[in-house]
Amino acid sequence: MHLILFLAFGAVCVGGAVNLLAQRHPINSALSLIAVMAALAGEYLLLGAEFVAAVQVIVYAGAIMVLFVFVIMLLNAGEEEHTSGSRVALLLGVPGILSGSVLMAWVVLRESTTESVAIGALPGPPTDIAQLLFHDFLLPFEVTSVLILIAIMGAVVLASAPEASAGKAN
Amino acid sequence: MNPSLNLWVIPILLLGGAAINGFLGKRASRSGVTTVALLSSGAAFAWALSVAMRFSSLSLPYHEFFAHWIRISGFSADFTFYLDQLSLVMLLVVTGVGFLIHIYSVGYMWDDPGYYRFFSYLNLFMFFMLTLVLAGNYLLMFIGWEGVGLASYLLIGFWFTKDSAASAGKKAFIVNRIGDFGFLIALFLLIKHFGSLNFDPVFSAVAPLRSETAGAGLLTAIGLLLMMGACGKSAQIPLYVWLPDAMEGPTPVSALIHAATMVTAGVYMVARSHVIFERAPTALTVVAIIGTLTAFFAATIGIAQTDIKKVLAYSTISQLGYMFMACGVGAFSAGIFHLMTHAFFKGLLFLAAGSVIHAVGGEQDMRKMGGLKSFIPWTFLTMGIATLAIAGIPPLAGFWSKDEILWKAYQVSAVYWAIGLITAFITSFYMFRLLYMTFFGDYRGAPVGGHGSHGHDAHGHGNPHESPKVMLAPLMILAVLSLVGGLVGWGNHFEHFLAPVFGALEPAVETASSSTEYLLMGISVLIAFAGWGLAYLLYYARPELPQKIADALGDFYKAVVHKYYIDELYAAVFVKPLIDGSTRILWQDVDRKIIDAAVNDAGDGARHVSDEVRQMQSGNIRSYAGWIAAGSAVVIAFMIWMWVEGR
Amino acid sequence: MVPSYVPLSYYLLLSGFLFACGVVGFLIKRNIISIFMSIELMLNGVNLSFVAFAAHWHALAGQVFVFFVMVVAAAEAAVGLAIIISVYRTRETLNVDQVNLLKL
Numbered sequence: 001m002h003l004i005l006f007l008a009f010g011a012v013c014v015g016g017a018v019n020l021l022a023q024r025h026p027i028n029s030a031l032s033l034i035a036v037m038a039a040l041a042g043e044y045l046l047l048g049a050e051f052v053a054a055v056q057v058i059v060y061a062g063a064i065m066v067l068f069v070f071v072i073m074l075l076n077a078g079e080e081e082h083t084s085g086s087r088v089a090l091l092l093g094v095p096g097i098l099s100g101s102v103l104m105a106w107v108v109l110r111e112s113t114t115e116s117v118a119i120g121a122l123p124g125p126p127t128d129i130a131q132l133l134f135h136d137f138l139l140p141f142e143v144t145s146v147l148i149l150i151a152i153m154g155a156v157v158l159a160s161a162p163e164a165s166a167g168k169a170n
Numbered sequence: 171m172n173p174s175l176n177l178w179v180i181p182i183l184l185l186g187g188a189a190i191n192g193f194l195g196k197r198a199s200r201s202g203v204t205t206v207a208l209l210s211s212g213a214a215f216a217w218a219l220s221v222a223m224r225f226s227s228l229s230l231p232y233h234e235f236f237a238h239w240i241r242i243s244g245f246s247a248d249f250t251f252y253l254d255q256l257s258l259v260m261l262l263v264v265t266g267v268g269f270l271i272h273i274y275s276v277g278y279m280w281d282d283p284g285y286y287r288f289f290s291y292l293n294l295f296m297f298f299m300l301t302l303v304l305a306g307n308y309l310l311m312f313i314g315w316e317g318v319g320l321a322s323y324l325l326i327g328f329w330f331t332k333d334s335a336a337s338a339g340k341k342a343f344i345v346n347r348i349g350d351f352g353f354l355i356a357l358f359l360l361i362k363h364f365g366s367l368n369f370d371p372v373f374s375a376v377a378p379l380r381s382e383t384a385g386a387g388l389l390t391a392i393g394l395l396l397m398m399g400a401c402g403k404s405a406q407i408p409l410y411v412w413l414p415d416a417m418e419g420p421t422p423v424s425a426l427i428h429a430a431t432m433v434t435a436g437v438y439m440v441a442r443s444h445v446i447f448e449r450a451p452t453a454l455t456v457v458a459i460i461g462t463l464t465a466f467f468a469a470t471i472g473i474a475q476t477d478i479k480k481v482l483a484y485s486t487i488s489q490l491g492y493m494f495m496a497c498g499v500g501a502f503s504a505g506i507f508h509l510m511t512h513a514f515f516k517g518l519l520f521l522a523a524g525s526v527i528h529a530v531g532g533e534q535d536m537r538k539m540g541g542l543k544s545f546i547p548w549t550f551l552t553m554g555i556a557t558l559a560i561a562g563i564p565p566l567a568g569f570w571s572k573d574e575i576l577w578k579a580y581q582v583s584a585v586y587w588a589i590g591l592i593t594a595f596i597t598s599f600y601m602f603r604l605l606y607m608t609f610f611g612d613y614r615g616a617p618v619g620g621h622g623s624h625g626h627d628a629h630g631h632g633n634p635h636e637s638p639k640v641m642l643a644p645l646m647i648l649a650v651l652s653l654v655g656g657l658v659g660w661g662n663h664f665e666h667f668l669a670p671v672f673g674a675l676e677p678a679v680e681t682a683s684s685s686t687e688y689l690l691m692g693i694s695v696l697i698a699f700a701g702w703g704l705a706y707l708l709y710y711a712r713p714e715l716p717q718k719i720a721d722a723l724g725d726f727y728k729a730v731v732h733k734y735y736i737d738e739l740y741a742a743v744f745v746k747p748l749i750d751g752s753t754r755i756l757w758q759d760v761d762r763k764i765i766d767a768a769v770n771d772a773g774d775g776a777r778h779v780s781d782e783v784r785q786m787q788s789g790n791i792r793s794y795a796g797w798i799a800a801g802s803a804v805v806i807a808f809m810i811w812m813w814v815e816g817r
Numbered sequence: 818m819v820p821s822y823v824p825l826s827y828y829l830l831l832s833g834f835l836f837a838c839g840v841v842g843f844l845i846k847r848n849i850i851s852i853f854m855s856i857e858l859m860l861n862g863v864n865l866s867f868v869a870f871a872a873h874w875h876a877l878a879g880q881v882f883v884f885f886v887m888v889v890a891a892a893e894a895a896v897g898l899a900i901i902i903s904v905y906r907t908r909e910t911l912n913v914d915q916v917n918l919l920k921l
Binding site for chain 3: 013051
Binding site: 090091092093094096097099100103104107 | 792795796797798799800801802803804806807810813
């Protein structure tokens with residue numbers, strides 16, 4: 001049962017990822033990405049990470065991707081043009097990463113024995129996560145809150161109207 | 171155990187004077203500079219006198235440790251000072267004559283714009299010379315040796331804007347360095363075979379060695395190399411060529427450095443190393459031969475010179491030859507005795523010559539002088555005393571010392587004695603020639619007031635005039651010393667004084683009786699008078715004769731006037747090939763084609779490589795990403811390979 | 818009977834595949850926004866890997882790390898999109914090949 005669910009969600013992930021690559025219009029790619037994230041949330045549930053799954057849906061799929069879609073609509077991005085790309089990227093990069101991935105896969109398969117992950121393997125309710133978050137990882141937590149603040153300010157400044165930002169820059 | 175004499179104060183006083191005058195003198199007043207200079211040299215002399223007064227209560231030799239220097243396993247050399255009778259004589263001569271010449275220079279250099287620089291260099295020279303004389307090991311002596319060479323260069327080229335002066339300074343330094351090369355090799359040999367350069371250990375290690383009578387050996391090599399150094403410093407054949415050129419320097423410099431002290435450093439060094447030389451008869455013979463030949467050779471050149479300072483320069487070379495002849499026959503104390511008296515009368519001769527030059531407004535050619543004795547009587551008087559001394563007329567100082575040398579030389583070989591006697595005749599001749607040409611007859615020169623060769627006389631009177639008292643006082647003192655200074659040799663007092671240093675290995679083999687000694691003494695006095703008489707004949711009574719003799723001798727005379735063309739010979743054989751080789755081979759081939767090309771090619775190569783590599787920075791983001799992906803694949807592969815290897 | 822255990826390696830393979838797709842997308846795509854989305858895909862793949870290992874070793878700290886990754890991804894997306902907007906304003910194009918002035 002676990003395996004069937006895993007394979008189902010996995011197929012959605014894979015399909016979404018490939019579709020993201022194949023589509024020419026960015027909005028289609030964005031929708032594919034949303035599908036991938038939803039499927040990943042399912043995977044997290046299978047692993048017993050309910051909190052992460054919830055956060056994935058709420059934050060990632062629900063906020064970040066919405067932002068992406070907003071920007072695509074704002075900028076009225078059309079289909080991709082055909083321009084001459086970089087030869088290096090195509091000739092060196094793609095084979096490179098593909099071979100790297102194959103190597104990694106080979107290693108993983110070699111190392112795998114009968115280790116398996118039970119369904120819902122992760123222990124504990126969210127209170128345990130809260131315990132970790134606010135006791136052991138308090139400093140990173142606070143730092144990330146500062147980070148978000150800075151990101152907000154930066155985004156506001158960078159995206160503000162050209163006259164104002166040009167005036168500020170000059 | 172000896173009480174500390176604080177010998178180190180003596181050189182340091184002079185170093186301090188040099189530093190103060192050197193750094194602060196430019197903005198100081200003339201009287202300030204004078205005070206510092208005279209104070210430092212005077213205080214040094216006073217200290218030396220106090221050392222002399224306490225001398226008899228010391229147990230000798232006296233060692234004084236100043237500072238650590240080199241301490242490595244197997245070899246150590248420290249800043250140590252050493253005092254025995256020999257050093258004491260040198261110390262007193264250097265500080266005493268040096269102080270007098272400082273006083274003289276106050277008057278002589280008064281109008282020179284480089285006044286402060288002169289005294290700074292002069293003090294610096296005294297510092298190095300005293301280091302040399304008081305050193306307790308060969309290495310410290312070598313520092314003093316090199317230092318006096320440096321000071322000599324600075325002072326010869328004192329008027330450095332003059333080409334001839336700058337070249338003379340260079341020539342002196344370079345020729346000295348050739349000799350120093352020999353000195354250095356000798357030091358290396360000493361270190362290798364005796365493990366030390368300190369005097370006491372070296373000499374006590376050498377003392378039990380057998381004398382190398384069967385030809386050459388280690389000690390002969392050391393002796394010959396040391397002599398090479400001495401030839402450079404003390405202007406003997408073949409390295410004497412710098413001394414006549416050194417007359418480009420101011421006259422007090424010629425007096426101090428090239429008559430009284432620096433050139434005698436070679437003699438001192440040979441005397442100090444007598445333990446080595448006495449066990450290397452071949453080297454000692456070489457010393458004697460070089461000394462004798464140089465004495466004769468230089469004297470012959472001196473006959474034909476017309477520049478008053480050049481005559482004195484060749485005379486110095488000749489007298490130094492006498493000192494080396496003395497050392498070469500084993501009579502070291504006689505050599506030192508002559509060194510001392512020579513410092514007196516030669517220093518006096520140079521200073522008086524300076525006074526003459528000052529009087530006639532810078533002229534140095536004797537043919538343009540004459541009849542000066544009525545204008546500058548005091549200079550005439552002192553110069554006359556000095557001339558009598560150098561000619562060897564009793565009872566002045568030169569007679570005692572020169573006679574001592576001739577007597578000791580006679581005991582070893584009559585050949586040395588004969589050549590020395592002929593040289594004495596020639597010496598007497600050319601010195602009185604100088605006297606007659608300069609002071610007697612009619613004044614043949616221009617009215618005084620024009621610019622002299624060193625341009626310091628701006629009085630513009632019509633007639634030559636006497637020098638100021640500050641210049642005359644040292645002349646007087648040196649004249650007195652020339653008169654009575656030789657009396658320490660009466661009854662062999664001087665030799666006995668130095669006996670603890672030189673020991674019993676002097677030719678005490680009195681193969682002849684004292685009646686022979688008196689006979690020889692009489693002969694040399696006669697010879698001296700004969701020289702005087704000849705000079706009187708040729709330059710006073712019948713002044714037209716010299717020209718006729720010169721014409722009769724023709725080309726030979728011309729060769730003598732041109733110093734036997736030795737300078738030209740050296741230039742053609744050594745200097746020109748070096749310069750040509752340097753220019754053609756070292757500069758154009760090695761420097762330009764190899765070294766410059768290598769450097770340029772390195773730069774060009776870097777540029778070409780960077781031209782290729784910079785194309786990676788294309789501005790295209792995707793190509794950057796491509797490189798990153800490819801690079802990460804390589805890293806992943808490498809890590810996996812490491813992991814596989816580790817299993 | 819269908820086994821109810823999924824080997825860890827399956828999760829890792831899936832995560833690796835997502836990551837590789839992200840990289841290839843980055844290299845192939847010409848639209849800046851598409852490239853950004855490929856970056857998000859990469860991050861998601863990594864998140865999956867973290868959670869899988871956390872479940873395997875029963876360590877809750879893996880989840881906390883995923884949490885932080887998401888926070889940073891959010892911040893990065895915000896700022897990055899703002900930059901894209903300002904680039905679009907100046908260059909009038911979303912083609913990444915035309916933003917190539919920084920070159921030697």
